[in-house]
Amino acid sequence: MEGKSVFQVWDYVIFISMVLVSAAIGLFCAFKDSRSGQESTEEFFVGNRQISAYPIALSLASSFLSAITVIGNPAEVYSFGIMFLMFGFTWFITMIATSLIYIPLFYRLNIISTYEYLNRRFGQLVRYQVVCCFLIYMFLYLGIVTYAPSLALSQVTGINLWISIVTTACVCTLYTALGGIKAVVWTDVFQLCVMLIGLLTVLIQGSIHIGGLEKVWNIAENGGRLNFLDFDPDPRRRHTFWTIIVGGTFGWTATYSCNQAQVQRYLACKSEKEAKKAVFLNWVGMVIILTTACLCGLVMYALYGSCDPIKANRISNTNQLMPLMVVEILNETPGVAGLFVASAYSGTLSSISSGISAMAAIVVEDFIKPLWKPWEQLSNRKKTLATKLLAMIFGFATIGLAGVASLLKGNIIQGAFAGLCVGLSLSMWVGIAAQIYPPSAKFTGLLETSISGCPLSNVTTSTPVNVTSLLTAVASPNQERPSIAEDFYSLSYLYYSPLACLSTVFVGLTISFFTGGNEKVDPLLISPIVPTIHKFIFRIKQSLPKRERMNKSQTSCPMFKENSASCGKTTQF
Numbered sequence: 001m002e003g004k005s006v007f008q009v010w011d012y013v014i015f016i017s018m019v020l021v022s023a024a025i026g027l028f029c030a031f032k033d034s035r036s037g038q039e040s041t042e043e044f045f046v047g048n049r050q051i052s053a054y055p056i057a058l059s060l061a062s063s064f065l066s067a068i069t070v071i072g073n074p075a076e077v078y079s080f081g082i083m084f085l086m087f088g089f090t091w092f093i094t095m096i097a098t099s100l101i102y103i104p105l106f107y108r109l110n111i112i113s114t115y116e117y118l119n120r121r122f123g124q125l126v127r128y129q130v131v132c133c134f135l136i137y138m139f140l141y142l143g144i145v146t147y148a149p150s151l152a153l154s155q156v157t158g159i160n161l162w163i164s165i166v167t168t169a170c171v172c173t174l175y176t177a178l179g180g181i182k183a184v185v186w187t188d189v190f191q192l193c194v195m196l197i198g199l200l201t202v203l204i205q206g207s208i209h210i211g212g213l214e215k216v217w218n219i220a221e222n223g224g225r226l227n228f229l230d231f232d233p234d235p236r237r238r239h240t241f242w243t244i245i246v247g248g249t250f251g252w253t254a255t256y257s258c259n260q261a262q263v264q265r266y267l268a269c270k271s272e273k274e275a276k277k278a279v280f281l282n283w284v285g286m287v288i289i290l291t292t293a294c295l296c297g298l299v300m301y302a303l304y305g306s307c308d309p310i311k312a313n314r315i316s317n318t319n320q321l322m323p324l325m326v327v328e329i330l331n332e333t334p335g336v337a338g339l340f341v342a343s344a345y346s347g348t349l350s351s352i353s354s355g356i357s358a359m360a361a362i363v364v365e366d367f368i369k370p371l372w373k374p375w376e377q378l379s380n381r382k383k384t385l386a387t388k389l390l391a392m393i394f395g396f397a398t399i400g401l402a403g404v405a406s407l408l409k410g411n412i413i414q415g416a417f418a419g420l421c422v423g424l425s426l427s428m429w430v431g432i433a434a435q436i437y438p439p440s441a442k443f444t445g446l447l448e449t450s451i452s453g454c455p456l457s458n459v460t461t462s463t464p465v466n467v468t469s470l471l472t473a474v475a476s477p478n479q480e481r482p483s484i485a486e487d488f489y490s491l492s493y494l495y496y497s498p499l500a501c502l503s504t505v506f507v508g509l510t511i512s513f514f515t516g517g518n519e520k521v522d523p524l525l526i527s528p529i530v531p532t533i534h535k536f537i538f539r540i541k542q543s544l545p546k547r548e549r550m551n552k553s554q555t556s557c558p559m560f561k562e563n564s565a566s567c568g569k570t571t572q573f
Contacts, residue, residue, distance in 0.1 A: 011338025015114035018194055018342040019171055022349055026175020026183035042381045044180035044387050045112050045361045046268040050112065051185060053274040056265050057281035059188035061289065062195070062350040063261055069293055070195060070344045075318035077297025079302070081227040082220070083239045085294045085506065088287045090248035094256050095283045097249075099276040102257040105527040109271040113262045121525045131366050143401030145351045150402070159341070159554045172352040172396025177388045181268055182354045191346035192285065199292040200341020201336055202326060209329045213295075219302040238492050247494030250501055261358035300325055304561035307454035344450050352398055360391040385489060439465065 042048055076084050109117060115134075119127040146165055154161040175183045207213045220226055230240045237243060256262050256279070269275040300321055309315045315324055323340070330336040364387055368375050375383070491499070525532075 010335035014335050014338035015342045022187045023171050025187045026179040028182040029179030039386050041383050047182045051268045053278040055189050056186050056278040058192050059185040060287035062188035062192035062353040070347050071322045073293035074297035074300050075321045077294050078300045081225045082294050083227050086244045091283050093249050094252040095279045097253050098257045100529050101527045103275050114260050115366050128516035141399050142355045147402040169398040173392055176353045176356045177391040184357050188350045191350045194346040195343045198339050204297050205330050216298050216302045220298040223305050224299055243492040245495040251497035261354040273281050308449035311451045312454050350514045354393045356391050359394045
């Protein structure tokens with residue numbers, strides 16, 4: 001599909017206003033902090049730990065509900081059904097685990113970087129192994145989250161791809177580098193509101209265009225999209241109750257409990273109680289956004305179910321479905337197209353800004369402070385300036401990362417290190433193999449669409465090319481799929497996290513067991529809930545029988561000094 005500009009005056013006004021407001025929030029936070037004279041790395045990274053729960057909650061929801069949510073989630077429902085809505089339950093389990101296990105631990109340690117904990121618990125080798133993995137992951141993530149939405153939107157709106165990429169990176173870099181975590185949090189609040197307004201506008205206007213939500217619901221039901229519950233235990237099925245609840249919980253717990261971009265926000269709260277409140281308020285915001293996005297997917301199916309734009313070769317992939325729907329049915333209303341683009345880019349801005357802030361924090365806390373001794377002799381002003389410079393470097397590197405993305409079509413320490421290597425290698429092996437040998441339709445659950453309702457003029461004869469088909473053709477031209485591709489490689493993507501996590505823990509514990517482990521662990525490095533659970537489980541075993549308690553009381557030392565002479569003597573009968 002060739003790009004065609006559909007923006008009108010009001011669309012430009014709304015989109016540009018969103019970008020300018022985001023930049024203005026960052027400038028205001030930077031100006032306020034410089035006037036107060038409180039500039040420091042502590043202020044820059046965690047806002048002196050004085051931010052309330054409400055903005056943190058919205059910021060948490062915004063950070064990982066990116067443009068992928070606005071564009072990708074409706075397309076997911078269009079293709080596979082509304083089972084995706086089950087992630088709301090997964091997130092709730094994740095929030096409970098985060099509040100009970102991780103937040104109390106990190107607050108007691110009073111750290112900024114999550115990986116400081118790994119250094120104290122497992123040593124430097126494990127710390128820097130994980131830090132490097134996170135930095136690589138974040139670099140790739142920023143590239144994809146910048147490039148993919150820009151590509152999809154440029155192809156249906158006519159906005160130049162690289163202009164949008166450069167603009168996004170520059171705006172994010174400006175307010176993140178100048179305003180620090182406070183700017184990131186408050187721009188996230190604004191951007192989440194824009195995302196929700198944009199999705200609600202598409203949902204309401206689209207429903208009106210179709211003939212009401214009841215009609216949309218009936219069409220979705222007839223098309224098999226209301227597949228809420230599927231209890232098939234087969235781990236190769238893409239989305240079932242078990243893959244979403246079990247696999248999704250592992251993946252989202254890693255994101256919300258250990259990811260620096262999220263933990264950094266918990267630590268910016270006024271107290272541990274405020275951080276826990278922020279986590280559950282964040283869940284409410286995420287569920288509202290998810291529900292709205294899924295309903296937009298049902299509207300999309302009601303519109304295109306009988307005239308699939310991909311089968312009709314009007315677009316090349318599902319990421320273009322949402323922008324196409326906005327362009328085709330909502331562009332008559334002034335400003336709606338601009339609001340949708342602003343909504344998608346709000347998600348992009350929030351994801352990039354949180355990533356930039358997290359990487360800057362890691363470089364300072366995990367590399368510069370422990371490895372470069374002169375750092376402690378620098379003044380607060382110079383430290384803050386160096387930190388802002390790092391954030392700017394990472395921000396501008398996002399442009400290059402988007403370019404790279406465009407080309408993609410003897411103890412517990414040894415155990416932890418080896419376990420992480422195995423877990424990482426195993427998950428990468430399965431993930432890459434699944435791209436070369438994609439799972440068959442019986443496992444993905446791809447639902448039917450047709451072109452029977454398309455006007456003949458809308459069906460073209462060209463065939464779009466995608467990266468997956470090229471990989472498949474290169475990997476196995478005229479060859480049968482190996483048996484392992486039908487079993488192991490077809491594992492649901494949601495099980496990649498449990499596979500990596502459990503293999504890491506298993507290998508780590510096994511090696512620790514045979515090499516002696518580490519019996520002397522600082523109690524501060526153990527989550528407070530662990531001793532509580534231990535006491536609860538073993539309370540029966542620890543209690544003594546009545547006769548044994550009586551004998552023990554007779555032979556134990558009394559509390560008072562005057563009776564101490566009889567301590568240890570037995571009674572003669």
